[in-house]
Amino acid sequence: MKIPHKKELIELQKRYRTDKRIGEALGGVPAYLVAYWRRKKKIGRYNYPKYSEEQIKELWERLGDDAKAGRELGIRSHAFRRWRKRYKLKEKPVQLKLEQLKLELDINFNLLRKSMRYTIAQNLLASRAGKKKVEVGEIVEVEPDLAMSHDNAGLVIKQFRQIGVEKVWNNKKIVIPLDHRAPAESEKTAIAHKSIREFVREQEIRNFYDIREGVCHQVVVEKAHLLPGQLAVGTDSHTTSYGCIGAVSTGIGATEMAVVWATGRIWLLVPETIKITIDGKLPKGVYAKDVILNLAKRLTVEGANYKAIEFYGSTVKEMSISERFTLSNLSMEMGAKFAVVPFDETAQTYLVGRTNKNYEPVFAGEEAEYVQEVELRVERMVPQVACPDNVDNVKNVAEVTRVRIDQVVLGSCTNGRLDDLEIAAKILKGRKVHLDVRMLVIPASRSIYLQAMEKGFLRDFIEAGCVVLNPGCGPCLGAHQGILAPGERCLATTNRNFKGRMGSPEAEVYLGSPATAAASAIRGRITDPREFL
Amino acid sequence: MANTLRGRAFKYGDNVDTDVIIPARYCTAYTPQELGPHCLEDLDREFVKRVKEGDIIVAGKNFGCGSSRENAPLAIRGAGVSCVIAKSFARIFYRNSINIGLPILESEEAADSIDSGDELRVDLDTGAIENLTKGRSFSSAPFPEAIQEIIRLGGMVNFVKERLNNR
Numbered sequence: 030m031k032i033p034h035k036k037e038l039i040e041l042q043k044r045y046r047t048d049k050r051i052g053e054a055l056g057g058v059p060a061y062l063v064a065y066w067r068r069k070k071k072i073g074r075y076n077y078p079k080y081s082e083e084q085i086k087e088l089w090e091r092l093g094d095d096a097k098a099g100r101e102l103g104i105r106s107h108a109f110r111r112w113r114k115r116y117k118l119k120e121k122p123v124q125l126k127l128e129q130l131k132l133e134l135d136i137n138f139n140l141l142r143k144s145m146r147y148t149i150a151q152n153l154l155a156s157r158a159g160k161k162k163v164e165v166g167e168i169v170e171v172e173p174d175l176a177m178s179h180d181n182a183g184l185v186i187k188q189f190r191q192i193g194v195e196k197v198w199n200n201k202k203i204v205i206p207l208d209h210r211a212p213a214e215s216e217k218t219a220i221a222h223k224s225i226r227e228f229v230r231e232q233e234i235r236n237f238y239d240i241r242e243g244v245c246h247q248v249v250v251e252k253a254h255l256l257p258g259q260l261a262v263g264t265d266s267h268t269t270s271y272g273c274i275g276a277v278s279t280g281i282g283a284t285e286m287a288v289v290w291a292t293g294r295i296w297l298l299v300p301e302t303i304k305i306t307i308d309g310k311l312p313k314g315v316y317a318k319d320v321i322l323n324l325a326k327r328l329t330v331e332g333a334n335y336k337a338i339e340f341y342g343s344t345v346k347e348m349s350i351s352e353r354f355t356l357s358n359l360s361m362e363m364g365a366k367f368a369v370v371p372f373d374e375t376a377q378t379y380l381v382g383r384t385n386k387n388y389e390p391v392f393a394g395e396e397a398e399y400v401q402e403v404e405l406r407v408e409r410m411v412p413q414v415a416c417p418d419n420v421d422n423v424k425n426v427a428e429v430t431r432v433r434i435d436q437v438v439l440g441s442c443t444n445g446r447l448d449d450l451e452i453a454a455k456i457l458k459g460r461k462v463h464l465d466v467r468m469l470v471i472p473a474s475r476s477i478y479l480q481a482m483e484k485g486f487l488r489d490f491i492e493a494g495c496v497v498l499n500p501g502c503g504p505c506l507g508a509h510q511g512i513l514a515p516g517e518r519c520l521a522t523t524n525r526n527f528k529g530r531m532g533s534p535e536a537e538v539y540l541g542s543p544a545t546a547a548a549s550a551i552r553g554r555i556t557d558p559r560e561f562l
Numbered sequence: 563m564a565n566t567l568r569g570r571a572f573k574y575g576d577n578v579d580t581d582v583i584i585p586a587r588y589c590t591a592y593t594p595q596e597l598g599p600h601c602l603e604d605l606d607r608e609f610v611k612r613v614k615e616g617d618i619i620v621a622g623k624n625f626g627c628g629s630s631r632e633n634a635p636l637a638i639r640g641a642g643v644s645c646v647i648a649k650s651f652a653r654i655f656y657r658n659s660i661n662i663g664l665p666i667l668e669s670e671e672a673a674d675s676i677d678s679g680d681e682l683r684v685d686l687d688t689g690a691i692e693n694l695t696k697g698r699s700f701s702s703a704p705f706p707e708a709i710q711e712i713i714r715l716g717g718m719v720n721f722v723k724e725r726l727n728n729r
C-alpha cells in the first residue's frame with residue numbers, strides 16, 4: 030500500500046492520536062508499521078495537549094478555582110494548576126459581581142419587551158428567522174443555537190451519511206452526551222457508542238461527553254451549553270427542559286437532526302401558547318413534581334400538543350432552577366413543544382460562574398395573546414401520584430396508599446438533582462428501605478454525584494439499603510439497570526409510566542416526587558411523605 | 563395511481579405511545595426489517611402475526627405520544643403498514659413519520675367509524691379515505707405540497723439530497 034506523506038500522517042495523528050488508531054483508520058495497518066513510518070519521517074509520538082489553551086482559559090475565567098475547574102474535567106486540582114501554568118494563566122480572573130449584573134439587567138428587561146403583542150415563542154422565532162414578527166401557524170426556517178443528541182446519535186450519523194454531506198454545519202453547536210445505555214448494556218449499543226466516538230473525532234465535535242457525565246439534559250443546562258433567549262433542538266422528547274433557564278427548546282427525530290447537522294436549518298411551525306399561572310406557597314411535602322403532575326391531570330396528556338407553555342406566578346418565581354427543570358421537563362408529557370419559565374434573577378444567578386458569554390433573554394409582551402390561560406393555587410395541594418398507564422392518570426397519594434411496590438427509582442432528568450437527592454436522603458437517614466423493596470438511586474450528573482458524596486447523601490442512601498448507580502438514565506426507559514418482571518410494581522421519580530416502559534408490559538410504574546419515593550421505599554407501599562416530615 | 567393505498571384496518575384506542583409501538587429493549591436496532599417484527603408487541607401480540615403488507619392502522623387521539631424515538635414509525639413501516647389514520651398525532655411522531663416517509667392522516671370521523679378488519683382505500687393526494695366494507699367515505703386535509711413531496715421521495719433524506727443537488 031501507499032505510505033502516507035508526512036503532512037497526511039501529521040493530520041491523521043491529530044485526529045486519531047495513537048499509532049494503533051491511525052493504523053485502524055488506514056484499514057488495518059499494524060501499529061508497529063505506523064510507528065516505523067513516523068520514525069522515518071521524523072514525527073514524534075503524539076504529544077498534542079489533552080486540553081487546549083482555549084479550554085483551560087475558559088474554565089479558569091469562568092470558575093477561578095483549580096478544584097472546581099479540575100472537577101469539570103475530571104482531574105485533581107493540582108493537575109489543573111499544572112495545565113494552567115503551562116498556558117501561563119496566573120492571575121485570578123475578575124469575577125463579575127452579581128449586583129453589577131442586576132443593574133444592567135433591569136434596563137434590559139424594559140428594552141426587551143418591545144413586541145407587546147407576542148408570546149415568547151413568537152418573539153424568539155421571529156428574531157431567529159430575521160423577521161420583525163411572526164404569527165401563530167406560520168412556518169419559519171431557522172438555525173438553532175444548539176443541536177443535542179444522545180445515544181441515538183448512532184442513528185443520526187447513519188442518516189447524515191446518507192445525505193452525503195461531508196462536514197457538519199457547525200461542530201461547536203453540536204452536543205452529544207451518552208446517557209441512555211451507559212455504560213453499554215449490549216454489544217449493539219457498544220457498537221453504536223463506538224461509531225459515535227469515531228464520528229465525534231472525525232468531525233472534531235468538542236462537546237462530546239462520554240458515559241461518565243450524566244443525563245443529557247442535565248449536562249446541557251449545568252454546563253450552560255444553551256443560554257436564555259436561545260433556541261435548541263434535541264433528539265429527545267424531554268428537550269423542552271431547557272425552558273427552565275428561559276431558553277426555547279424542543280425534541281425532534283433522528284432524521285430531522287441529520288438534516289440539521291447537514292444544513293443547519295430546521296422548519297418550525299409557530300405554536301399557540303398556553304399561559305399557566307401558579308400561585309401560593311407550596312405546603313409541606315408538596316414539590317414541583319406534584320404541581321406538574323396535577324397540571325397534567327387537568328390538561329391531559331394531549332392538552333398542550335403542538336403548543337408552547339409559559340409559566341408564571343409567585344410559586345414559580347420562588348422555585349429554584351432544579352424545580353423549574355421539573356416543570357419544563359414534564360410539560361412534554363402534555364405534548365408541549367416548548368415549556369418556558371421566563372428568565373429572571375434566579376436564572377441569572379444560576380448562570381454566574383457557568384458562562385462568561387453574553388446572552389439576550391426573550392420575554393412575552395404584556396398584551397401577548399394566549400390560546401388558553403390556566404390558573405392554579407397550590408396552598409392546599411397534597412402529594413400527587415401518576416398511576417399506570419398514562420401520566421395524566423393522577424391521584425392524591427391517599428387514594429393509592431394500599432399499592433405494594435417492589436422497586437423504587439430515584440433519579441432521571443425529571444428528579445435526579447441535588448435537591449431531589451437531599452429531600453430523599455433526609456427522609457431515609459437513620460431508617461431502612463423495606464426488605465421487599467429494591468431502591469435505586471441515580472444522580473443526574475457527575476457533578477451532582479460528587480456533591481451528593483461530599484454532603485454525605487450517598488452514605489445515607491447506602492446505609493439505608495439503596496443501590497447507588499452511575500449518573501445516566503438508569504432504568505427510566507427500560508433499557509437496563511433495573512428492569513421490572515411481570516406483575517412487579519415500581520414507584521419512580523421519572524417521567525413516564527407507559528405500559529412496558531420499565532420492562533415487562535405486565536409490570537406497573539407509578540410516578541411521584543422524591544419525597545414520596547423515599548417514604549414509599551421505607552414502608553414497602555406507596556406512602557404519603559408527610560408522615561416522615 | 564401510485565398514491566392510492568389499499569388495506570385492512572387494525573383499530574386501536576387513544577394515546578398509543580411510542581413505548582408500546584416499539585419498546586426500548588428493541589431500540590438498539592435502526593432498520594425497519596429488524597424493528598418490524600416487534601411492532602406494537604406490548605399492546606397486541608397478535609398484530610405482527612396478522613398484519614399483511616399494505617394494511618392500515620387506525621387509532622384515536624394523540625397517536626405516537628411520548629419518546630422522540632424514530633424507531634417507532636420505522637417499526638410500523640417495517641411491519642408492512644402502508645399508512646396510519648388517527649384522530650390526532652403527537653407532535654414529534656407526526657414529524658418523524660413524514661421524515662421517514664410513512665404517510666399519516668388525521669380524521670376524527672374516519673377513526674370513529676372504522677372497525678378492525680374493514681377494507682380501506684386511501685388517496686394520499688386528496689386525503690380521501692374510503693371504507694369499502696361499510697361503503698362510507700371520509701375526507702382528511704391533504705398534506706401541503708412540500709410535505710407531499712417529502713413523502714413521495716420516500717422521506718426527508720432523499721428530499722434534502724435532492725435539494726442540495728439542485729442548488
